[in-house]
Amino acid sequence: MHEANQRFTAVLDGIDAAVYVADMDTYEVLYVNPKIRNRVGDVVGKKCWQAIRQGQSGPCEFCTNGKLLDRKGETARTYTWDYHDTANNQWFHCTDRAIPWDDGRYVRLEVATDITDRMRDEKALKKAHQQLELLAYYDPLTKLANRRLFIDHLSRSFARADRKKTKLAVCYLDLDGFKEVNDSLGHELGDKLLKQVSERLLNTLRGEDLVARWGGDEFALLINGQHDEQTCATTLDRLSSALAVPYELDGCVFHVTASIGVTVYPQDQGDPDTLLRHADQAMYLAKQRGRNQYYFFDPVQDRRVHARREYISRIAEAIEKEELQLFYQPKVDMVRGRIFGAEALVRWQHPEQGLLPPNMFLPLIEGHRLQYALDWWVLRTAIRQAALWHADGLDLVVGINVSPSTIQYPDFTSQLMQLPKSPDRGISAPEGCQYPLISAWLNCRQR
Numbered sequence: 001m002h003e004a005n006q007r008f009t010a011v012l013d014g015i016d017a018a019v020y021v022a023d024m025d026t027y028e029v030l031y032v033n034p035k036i037r038n039r040v041g042d043v044v045g046k047k048c049w050q051a052i053r054q055g056q057s058g059p060c061e062f063c064t065n066g067k068l069l070d071r072k073g074e075t076a077r078t079y080t081w082d083y084h085d086t087a088n089n090q091w092f093h094c095t096d097r098a099i100p101w102d103d104g105r106y107v108r109l110e111v112a113t114d115i116t117d118r119m120r121d122e123k124a125l126k127k128a129h130q131q132l133e134l135l136a137y138y139d140p141l142t143k144l145a146n147r148r149l150f151i152d153h154l155s156r157s158f159a160r161a162d163r164k165k166t167k168l169a170v171c172y173l174d175l176d177g178f179k180e181v182n183d184s185l186g187h188e189l190g191d192k193l194l195k196q197v198s199e200r201l202l203n204t205l206r207g208e209d210l211v212a213r214w215g216g217d218e219f220a221l222l223i224n225g226q227h228d229e230q231t232c233a234t235t236l237d238r239l240s241s242a243l244a245v246p247y248e249l250d251g252c253v254f255h256v257t258a259s260i261g262v263t264v265y266p267q268d269q270g271d272p273d274t275l276l277r278h279a280d281q282a283m284y285l286a287k288q289r290g291r292n293q294y295y296f297f298d299p300v301q302d303r304r305v306h307a308r309r310e311y312i313s314r315i316a317e318a319i320e321k322e323e324l325q326l327f328y329q330p331k332v333d334m335v336r337g338r339i340f341g342a343e344a345l346v347r348w349q350h351p352e353q354g355l356l357p358p359n360m361f362l363p364l365i366e367g368h369r370l371q372y373a374l375d376w377w378v379l380r381t382a383i384r385q386a387a388l389w390h391a392d393g394l395d396l397v398v399g400i401n402v403s404p405s406t407i408q409y410p411d412f413t414s415q416l417m418q419l420p421k422s423p424d425r426g427i428s429a430p431e432g433c434q435y436p437l438i439s440a441w442l443n444c445r446q447r
Helices: 002-013 034-040 116-137 147-164 178-185 187-204 229-244 272-288 299-320 369-391 412-418 436-446
Strands: 018-023 029-032 078-085 090-100 106-114 167-176 210-215 218-226 247-249 252-254 257-265 294-296 324-333 338-350 354-356 397-400
Touching: 018 034, 029 034, 090 116, 116 147, 147 167, 147 210, 147 218, 147 272, 167 229, 167 272, 178 187, 187 210, 187 218, 187 229, 187 247, 218 229, 229 257, 229 294, 257 272, 272 294, 299 338, 299 369, 324 369, 324 397, 338 369, 369 397
Parallel strands: 257 294, 338 397
Antiparallel strands: 018 029, 018 106, 078 090, 090 106, 167 218, 167 257, 210 218, 247 252, 324 338, 338 354
16 A cells, blocks of 8 residues: 555656645645645645645635535545635636545545636736727727617617606717817817716716717717606706806816707607617707707607608609699680680699699699709690690690799799790690690590
């Protein structure tokens, strides 16, 4: 057995790790290899907590709590863990096992491998990861959230607002007068001003809200838990007042305010990009109304505007596809019993809705550039038709309605004189009718 112990000791001496053996009943150190002797000296015979890990006041958990040995069945277990030697700032990966000794006892064998370099590398990687995360999700100047983090947070806030039956306000904020400060006094002073603005935003809002820098002097705000528009307005009043307090930079005082656009979910439905775009639109309206104020986006009004925009686009398509038609209402001399003229009236032969009167589409393009295009289409078409009638011997005067804005164009008269007066024989009367005038009149009467 002595020779076996010598061989066992020789093996342990050659291991490139710190190794020691301790009695699990008396807690005395029975063996340490050169790695430990060089570190703490020859500590054989001392209690393990006095010899190996100084500062420990009693037996370690491996000897007393059954982690290594089931006393009933004497089943040996292996346990691994990491130990930080704070005094020397070293890390060890430890493997402990209860093994039988020569007299039937169990002893604790611990092999500790130095992993300090690995841990330092891991800490360096963790620090690098944290720095990359900072760059990915936060603004480097103000340390506020950036666009990416804001949109991610906003996406998750929808479900929370739905669950709690509350509203959330998405705000787009732009500083009034910042450009003048930045251009006249330099970017360094401008950056200091942006940092002060960021601090005021954070100090005014709650921890559950989110402030993000969008770039330049633009910020986005997410205000959670709003019960109604008035609650949000109270918060925005407080925010506007805080931002309007003069700023002191390098001994100089500056006055900067903010224009804020707001949209409220769930009244305004949509994805994060849509809500941010609506808040941005509202912010521009706040600017137009005089700055240093906030403006709420109106989803109902926006839907009307969007519908009008789509319908105007459809009218432009109707002109291009020749879906518009001119009908001619005859002017009759009842005394002489003859037709002496006609009035050109535009109609839209809609593929799905049928023949639409002018009041269904003309008011939508009033003041729009499309009105100008429609007027000239009517002029060209009516003059061409009048030329056809004159060529057929009908001396009819055709009345044409043109919008005042088109007539007021400086070149209206010259363009009108350039329109062709000769008949275009490519235009023919409907089948069964001698003249387009009669056909148009019958069609109008039938409708």
